[in-house]
Amino acid sequence: MEFSSKLLEKAVNEMAQLPGIGKRTALRLVLHLLKQPVEQTQFLSQALTTMREEIKFCKSCHNISDVEVCEICNNSARNHKIICVVEDVRDVMAIENTNQFKGIYHVLGGKISPIDGVGPSQLTINSLVEKVKTGTIEELIFALSSTMEGDTTNFYIYKQIKECEIKTSTIARGIAVGDELEYADEVTLGRSILHRVPFELSINKS
Numbered sequence: 206m207e208f209s210s211k212l213l214e215k216a217v218n219e220m221a222q223l224p225g226i227g228k229r230t231a232l233r234l235v236l237h238l239l240k241q242p243v244e245q246t247q248f249l250s251q252a253l254t255t256m257r258e259e260i261k262f263c264k265s266c267h268n269i270s271d272v273e274v275c276e277i278c279n280n281s282a283r284n285h286k287i288i289c290v291v292e293d294v295r296d297v298m299a300i301e302n303t304n305q306f307k308g309i310y311h312v313l314g315g316k317i318s319p320i321d322g323v324g325p326s327q328l329t330i331n332s333l334v335e336k337v338k339t340g341t342i343e344e345l346i347f348a349l350s351s352t353m354e355g356d357t358t359n360f361y362i363y364k365q366i367k368e369c370e371i372k373t374s375t376i377a378r379g380i381a382v383g384d385e386l387e388y389a390d391e392v393t394l395g396r397s398i399l400h401r402v403p404f405e406l407s408i409n410k411s
């Protein structure tokens with residue numbers, strides 16, 4: 206791609222670093238910004254910079270938060286004995302949208318995936334296991350997507366906490382294998398949380 210301006214080229218190249226944004230799309234977005242008032246670009250870049258610099262992770266559930274302990278963990282009306290284990294903030298948002306879950310979450314920050322070089326130590330598994338070992342938790346609900354990585358991660362955690370006398374369940378699979386949780390519709394997802402099945406049954410089946 207030949208550019209008539211170095212400034213334009215630099216902006217397009219930066220934009221094209223984002224996933225799913227090719228050079229053509231990047232150019233379209235940059236040209237769009239050029240047509241808008243200069244404030245719009247300032248608001249955008251400022252929002253991104255502030256978000257990147259000031260974002261926090263809840264020290265209890267590891268969800269993205271503006272404060273040390275997130276609103277969900279801080280809410281005494283929620284059941285702190287039931288933890289729903291999810292991959293990232295998108296899953297928390299999807300499950301919260303269903304209005305069917307009143308427990309708390311634990312955000313792993315990814316799934317175990319040797320191909321992508323993600324091992325258990327890069328995720329927040331240890332802090333989850335420690336939480337379970339305090340003896341205050343009654344149930345863990347595994348709500349990772351049913352991909353091979355999701356299953357591997359569930360099983361890894363299950364092995365660590367098997368000795369603790371707690372209930373483990375997995376969300377019922379109204380969601381097709383391989384579907385990412387964030388794309389499931391609210392009704393299906395809500396139902397699958399209500400009709401969760403004991404984790405042991407899910408491993409015997411596969």
Ligand SMILES: [Zn+2]
Nearest residue numbers: 263266275278
């Ligand atoms: Zn939290």
